[in-house]
Each structure stands twice: as structure tokens, then as C-alpha cells.
Amino acid sequence: MAVSPDKHTKRWIRPLPKQVINKIAAGEVVERPASVVKELVENSIDAGSDRIDIIIEKSGTKLIKIVDNGAGIEKDQMEIAFARHATSKISSFQDLDNLHSYGFRGEALPSIASVSRLRMVSRVADADSGYEIIFEGGVLKSLKPIAAAPGTVIEVENLFFNTPARRKFLKSESTESRHISRIATAMAIGRFDLAFSLNLNSRSIFSLPTGSSLRERVSGILAPNKKFVSVSFQSDKTTLEGFIGVPELAQNNRYGLYLFINNRFIYSATFSHALKAGYEELLPGGKFPIGTLLLTVDPAEIDVNVHPTKTEVRLSNEREIHDIIFRAVRDALRQDGIIPSFRAGHGFAGSRSSGDASRPRPGASSVIPGIGVNHPANTEFLSQLYRHPDNIEIGQPIAEPSGEHGTVRVDTHTGEIIEGPTTEPADHTGPSGGFRLVGRFADLYLLLQSGEDLYIVDQHTAHERVLYEQTLERVDRQSADSQQLLFPVQIELSPVQFAVFEDSTELLTICGFSAAAFGGRTVNINAVPALLSKKSPERLFGKIIDDIASLRKAGLDLKKAVAQSIACRAAVMSGDRLTDREATHLLDCLLQCDNKYSCPHGRPTFIKITRQDLDRQFGRE
Ligand SMILES: Nc1ncnc2c1ncn2[C@@H]1O[C@H](COP(=O)(O)OP(=O)(O)OP(=O)(O)O)[C@@H](O)[C@H]1O
Ligand SMILES: [Mg+2]
Incomplete structure (x- = not known):
């Protein structure tokens, strides 16, 4: 290690040698082999090339070779190109505000040359021959005429041979290769009109034509x-x-x-x-x-x-x-629509405006016999489940607004149909716009058929999505339903939970909670959202606060975090058994959601298997 000179040693302030300055700059510009690839390919693009070939050996530590068919460099410019801050691309500070080239600093070539053995061969189209220039560790070794095709070839060998620390800090070959692939891919996308090829460690990664x-x-x-x-x-x-x-x-x-x-x-x-x-x-x-x-x-x-x-x-x-x-x-x-067949085949999206009066509107019917049979105490939740935002209100009969499809009424307490059609359609196709429940699996997945396609619906995620959008909508309208607790409960929150609670009290109230601090970190809960009225408020409240905290941490805004948590906690779980009607109707509600394909956490709400997919699996095609 160098010993610091004592204070009596004479100090000279003098400029650093050129090679040292370049090496320091290289520390910034040339982080790793991929940065060399980037700088050189950018130069090739700036030179107007329309074909650029990238050849890499040993993840760039042995060889980085770029071949282009661009403008080339004149003989008397070859050496200047390697001088620091020499550039053909800008000449004034104003130009910086109006950049139309990748390069502008005049730093890349001198930096790369200072930490490698670099050979460049270049020829401008109208010259009779090309020129070759060779640097080693930034020192010019040779400059001479050589036969060459128009354009420029640069070979960078033994990168970082004279900066052992940097060489040592390179990551594994596979990591460096990945960086190279990524940067080369980026260049090929950014200039999709040019031909590019990448040969990495003797493998052709891509070879792409011009004019794409x-x-x-x-x-x-x-x-x-x-x-x-x-x-x-x-x-x-x-x-x-x-x-x-x-x-x-x-x-x-x-x-x-x-x-x-x-x-x-x-x-x-x-x-x-x-x-x-x-x-x-x-x-x-x-x-x-x-x-x-x-x-x-x-x-x-x-x-x-x-x-x-x-x-x-x-x-x-x-x-x-x-x-x-x-x-x-x-x-x-x-x-x-992401899954295109939804729009095309079965009239889900857009069927409301299709004007096809013979086909019932998805989600329009609320014929739900059996409410209170499978879920005796759960009418509240079921009425939410089957509620379409603009036609059903909690505590009221679930009703389809009168109109072209007629009126259907169901008593939410008994589940009886009190008006409208009294016989259940044989195959459930009516209410679900072409869906038929054909089975269940593991008390979680609903199997529905539509035309030639099979849909597997996750009842929890699907329901979560429905409730999430409804909750958000209610928050926006400030009209969430609240269920007064017969016996208010008090719970003690942790300091972190309490902070989250204070932050979100207003929104929780809008969503139907009535909860207030009650001295210290104790919270008094008097009412909960109607959706959650059947859950234990003591356990639920802390969980919701924790959900909100972690969703917030993940970057979600407060409104969405609260709505997600409520939806998740209120949704039917795996193991809850839905009747056929409930199942098809759940799908109706789902298909009316803005985003039907995933639950608020991003898990799919359903997957579709076409007849063709199945046939293929069974070797029938
Ligand atoms: N492949 C090439 N074909 C033609 N000219 C080139 C090529 N590579 C470099 N040059 C010439 O060499 C000069 C110096 O290149 P260098 O990459 O060091 O600087 P720059 O591209 O101008 O700026 P930056 O440091 O921001 O990349 C360029 O301005 C350009 O004139
Ligand atoms: Mg450059």
C-alpha cells in the first residue's frame, strides 16, 4: 500500500498523464463488457450503418467485435477519434439540447482503448483503402493502411487486462453474458429498422433483417x-x-x-x-x-x-x-380484451349494447333460488355477491330493473322468487349469457362450459374481483353499507397497527366501518361494512389493518389497499359450496367487471381451455 507522504514533502500540482485520465474516465463509462458493446454499437448507429454484427467471446472478456457498414473514419481522423473529448457529433453547448445522436462526449473510444487491446479497421466508402489502428492500454501501437470493406470493424480484446481490480469485480460469465444480451437486444429493438446479429460465446443469439x-x-x-x-x-x-x-x-x-x-x-x-x-x-x-x-x-x-x-x-x-x-x-x-375470444364468440364484452334482446344481458338476472339454504345465515353476503351495482341494494329484494328483459324479484331472506320467471332454465344458459355449470372441483374451482370452451373459475379470486370493484365504486360514491354491531367491540392495536389505523380511519369509515380511538391504542368498533357482518370483528379488524399496511408497503394507494383487503376478507373461500345458480351468477358478475381476468392481487380469476387445446393434448389433432 502507498505510504502517505509527510507534510514536509514537497507537493507538485501537475496534470495527469493522458492515459491515466482516460483510465479514470473508463471507470465511469466502461463498467463491464456490456457497456463496451453499448458504446460501440451506438457509434455504429451514429455512423449511419444499416447492418451491425456483434461477436462476443468469453462473455466479452476475451473479445468484443463489432462490424458495421457505416460511414467509416477518414485516415487523418483515426487517431483523433481516440483523443479525449474529440467528437464529430456536437460542436457547441447548444447542440446538447438538440441531440440527434447517441454519442456526444467523445469519451467512449479513448476510455475503452485505455483498458484493453483495441484494434480498429475503418474505411470510408470513397477511399481506396482502409486504415488500421491499434492501441494497447491506451498507448498507440500502430496506424497503417490495410485492405478493408467500407465501414468499421472494432475488436476489443482482453478487457480490463490492466485494471485487475475491475476485472476481478466482473460477475460470473453468465451474468456478463446476460447483460450483453440485454443491451444488444435493446439496441436491436431501439433501431428495429436495422439489421443486427449477435453471436455470443459461439452461439447465434439472433440474426435480424433490415426493414422490420x-x-x-x-x-x-x-x-x-x-x-x-x-x-x-x-x-x-x-x-x-x-x-x-x-x-x-x-x-x-x-x-x-x-x-x-x-x-x-x-x-x-x-x-x-x-x-x-x-x-x-x-x-x-x-x-x-x-x-x-x-x-x-x-x-x-x-x-x-x-x-x-x-x-x-x-x-x-x-x-x-x-x-x-x-x-x-x-x-x-x-x-x-387480452383474451380475444371473449369479445368475439360469446357476447360478453359489449353485449349490453348489442341490442340483441333475445339474449339476456349478462348479470341481468338475479334468479337465485336457494339463498339461505346453503348459507343459512349469509343472505347479506350473498346479496352482495349477486348484486349488480346499479340494480340491487342491500336489504331490498334483489331485482332486475324493469326494461326489455322484464322484472325478476327474489326475496333476499327466503331466496324465493317473488316475481318473474318461476321455472329455472334447464341448462342455466339464460342468466349466464351462454354458460353452463358442468362441474366443480375441490370446492374451489367451478367448471363452466360455453360453446366449445371450458372455463375453470377460481371462486375465491373471482368473487374477490367482484367485491373489489364494487367496494371501490362505493367508496367513490361514498355509499358503502354499514352493519351496526349489537355489541361494540374493543381491540388493542400494536403501535404499527395503530399508526395505520390513524392513517386510514377516514377511508375505513367510508367503507362502512365505524371505529374510533378509545384512549391509548385501543379502538372501539361500533359498525363494520355489511359485506363483513358475518365475520368476527375482533379478529377481522386487526387483519384488515395488517393487510392495508402490507399493501401500502407494496406501493398501493390507500383506497385500493382498503378495498382489496375488504374484498379478500369477504370473498367466498375455498371450501364454501356454491349452488349452481350462485356459481353461474358469480360468473355473470365477474364478466361485468372492468378487469375480469384477475383478482386484485393479480391471480387469475379463470382460465379457458378450448376444445382444440384439449384435442391437441389428447393427440386428436
Ligand atoms: N463505428 C464508427 N464509424 C464511424 N465513426 C466512428 C465510429 N466509432 C467512432 N467514430 C468516430 O469517432 C468519434 C469518437 O467516438 P466516441 O465514441 O469516443 O465519441 P462520441 O461517440 O462522439 O461520444 P460518446 O463518448 O458520447 O460516445 C465519433 O464522434 C465518430 O466521429
Ligand atoms: Mg460514442
Whole structure:
């Protein structure tokens, strides 16, 4: 270790040698082999190439070779390209606000050259020959003419050979390879119009032609033959386009997500948050969507000069962009219906406005015999279960509003039909818009048939979704039903629970709780939401507070956290047995939800197996 000079030693202030400065800069620009790939490919794109080949050996520690067919470099510019802050891309500070190239610092080549053995061969199209330049540890070794095709070839060998500490800190080969794959994929998506190939450790990872569309490129690289949903937005200043994978393609990590601003691959917490939020509850907590979003904004709105690797950007109107992305993604997923056959075949979505009076409206009927038979004390909850928000009120007969489908009334206490059709349709197809309950499994899954398709419904998640949306709606209308407790209960909360309670008292009240602090951390509960009136308030309240705390931690806003918790606690559980009518009607209610495909936690509410799927499984096709 170096010994510090004592204070009597004479100190000279002098500029550092060029190679040392470059090596220090390399510490910032060249973090790992993938950063070299990124810088070099960006240079190739800036040079106007339309074909870029990337060849990597030993995860980049042995060789990183980039071959392009771009403009090339003139002989007398070859050495200057490796001088620090030498760039052909900007010449004034103003240019920084109006960047149309990836490069602008003039740092990449000198930095890379200083920590490797670098050979570059370049030829401009109209020169008779190319030139070769070789550096070792930033020291120029040779510059001479050489026969070459137009364009540039760079070979970076033995990366970090002279910075052992950095070399040692490289992760495993597989990690470095993954970073390289990711960056190469990003470049190939960002410039989907160019031809790209990646050969990584002697394996061809992709080889993509010029002239692809964004959709072809994204699905070609990320998930061939899978469904991607188109996202787009346009205003005079901002455009957003992209393709995002359906929820089933979600992964446990963020690596399938490629975000760009003005063609620059970036990492932005705001950006990915907005994208994920757009999936609403379609994705469970730890899952991340795959796909890509390309945002184009006025270059004056962004500052890319935040981080030396240029992977972070600062946006002057971050909030606005967040909202644009969130909405565009949400609307795209909603519009697309995600499971397309729902829209096409059976008239679920949109059947209300189809004008087809012969087909009963999904969820319209409330014919529910047997209430109070399977769940003798549970009429309250069942009336919630079968309530369509705008036609049934707690404590009143469940009724279909009079209209084209006639009126059906059921007494919530006895479950008797008191008006309307008195005979149950033979196959339940009426009330459920084409569904027939064909079986149950494990007192949790309901098996329903519609046309040639089989639907397996998780009764808990499905019910949770229904109650969640109803609760949210009631919160918005401030009209939740409350059930006064005959005997108010007192419970003692932990300090953390009490803090959550104080935070959420107002919303809990809107949802139908009446609970107030009663000295210390004791809370007096006088009323609970009607949905929960059959549960033990002592146990329930603490659980709901805990749910809220953990959902908040996971980033959910308070309203959604409270609604989720109530819905989850009130929903039918595995083991609760529903009658046939209840089951088909649950599906009716579910299909009227804004987001029918998953529960608020992101678990699926049902899966569909087509006849074709089954036939295939049995080798009938
Ligand atoms: N593949 C290439 N084809 C043609 N010219 C190139 C190529 N690579 C580099 N150059 C030239 O060399 C110069 C220096 O490249 P370098 O990457 O060091 O800086 P930059 O791209 O201008 O800025 P940055 O450091 O932000 O990348 C470029 O400005 C460009 O003129
Ligand atoms: Mg560059």
C-alpha cells in the first residue's frame, strides 16, 4: 500500500498523464463488457450503418467485435477519434439540447482503448483503402493502411487486462453474458429498422433483417409467436408507441422490459412504474411485463447527461409522462380484451349494447333460488355477491330493473322468487349469457362450459374481483353499507397497527366501518361494512389493518389497499359450496367487471381451455 507522504514533502500540482485520465474516465463509462458493446454499437448507429454484427467471446472478456457498414473514419481522423473529448457529433453547448445522436462526449473510444487491446479497421466508402489502428492500454501501437470493406470493424480484446481490480469485480460469465444480451437486444429493438446479429460465446443469439416493423422485431426477439398488445399515444409534443406482452408472458424480473426515450435505451423507475401500473391488477406483485415502449419527446425536455453511461435520463415533465404511459398501457390492455375470444364468440364484452334482446344481458338476472339454504345465515353476503351495482341494494329484494328483459324479484331472506320467471332454465344458459355449470372441483374451482370452451373459475379470486370493484365504486360514491354491531367491540392495536389505523380511519369509515380511538391504542368498533357482518370483528379488524399496511408497503394507494383487503376478507373461500345458480351468477358478475381476468392481487380469476387445446393434448389433432 502507498505510504502517505509527510507534510514536509514537497507537493507538485501537475496534470495527469493522458492515459491515466482516460483510465479514470473508463471507470465511469466502461463498467463491464456490456457497456463496451453499448458504446460501440451506438457509434455504429451514429455512423449511419444499416447492418451491425456483434461477436462476443468469453462473455466479452476475451473479445468484443463489432462490424458495421457505416460511414467509416477518414485516415487523418483515426487517431483523433481516440483523443479525449474529440467528437464529430456536437460542436457547441447548444447542440446538447438538440441531440440527434447517441454519442456526444467523445469519451467512449479513448476510455475503452485505455483498458484493453483495441484494434480498429475503418474505411470510408470513397477511399481506396482502409486504415488500421491499434492501441494497447491506451498507448498507440500502430496506424497503417490495410485492405478493408467500407465501414468499421472494432475488436476489443482482453478487457480490463490492466485494471485487475475491475476485472476481478466482473460477475460470473453468465451474468456478463446476460447483460450483453440485454443491451444488444435493446439496441436491436431501439433501431428495429436495422439489421443486427449477435453471436455470443459461439452461439447465434439472433440474426435480424433490415426493414422490420417494431412489432416484428419485438415479438421476434422477445417471444416469437406470442401475443403483444399495441400501445400508442400521440400529442403535438409527445408520442408513445410500443408493444407489450399479454400478462401470461410476465416474468419474475425486469429483463424483458425495454424502455426508450428518443431512441435511447434507458432505465427509468418512473417509466417502468407507469408501465406496470397500467397492467392494473393483471400482474401479481413480483411479476414484470415484457415488451417495449418508445417515447419520443422534444429533445429540449430531457437531460441525458445525468449519468456517464447515459442510461438514466431526467425529464422536465416526468409526472405528465408517467400519466401518459399509465393511461396508454391501461387503455391498450382494456381495449384489447387480452383474451380475444371473449369479445368475439360469446357476447360478453359489449353485449349490453348489442341490442340483441333475445339474449339476456349478462348479470341481468338475479334468479337465485336457494339463498339461505346453503348459507343459512349469509343472505347479506350473498346479496352482495349477486348484486349488480346499479340494480340491487342491500336489504331490498334483489331485482332486475324493469326494461326489455322484464322484472325478476327474489326475496333476499327466503331466496324465493317473488316475481318473474318461476321455472329455472334447464341448462342455466339464460342468466349466464351462454354458460353452463358442468362441474366443480375441490370446492374451489367451478367448471363452466360455453360453446366449445371450458372455463375453470377460481371462486375465491373471482368473487374477490367482484367485491373489489364494487367496494371501490362505493367508496367513490361514498355509499358503502354499514352493519351496526349489537355489541361494540374493543381491540388493542400494536403501535404499527395503530399508526395505520390513524392513517386510514377516514377511508375505513367510508367503507362502512365505524371505529374510533378509545384512549391509548385501543379502538372501539361500533359498525363494520355489511359485506363483513358475518365475520368476527375482533379478529377481522386487526387483519384488515395488517393487510392495508402490507399493501401500502407494496406501493398501493390507500383506497385500493382498503378495498382489496375488504374484498379478500369477504370473498367466498375455498371450501364454501356454491349452488349452481350462485356459481353461474358469480360468473355473470365477474364478466361485468372492468378487469375480469384477475383478482386484485393479480391471480387469475379463470382460465379457458378450448376444445382444440384439449384435442391437441389428447393427440386428436
Ligand atoms: N463505428 C464508427 N464509424 C464511424 N465513426 C466512428 C465510429 N466509432 C467512432 N467514430 C468516430 O469517432 C468519434 C469518437 O467516438 P466516441 O465514441 O469516443 O465519441 P462520441 O461517440 O462522439 O461520444 P460518446 O463518448 O458520447 O460516445 C465519433 O464522434 C465518430 O466521429
Ligand atoms: Mg460514442
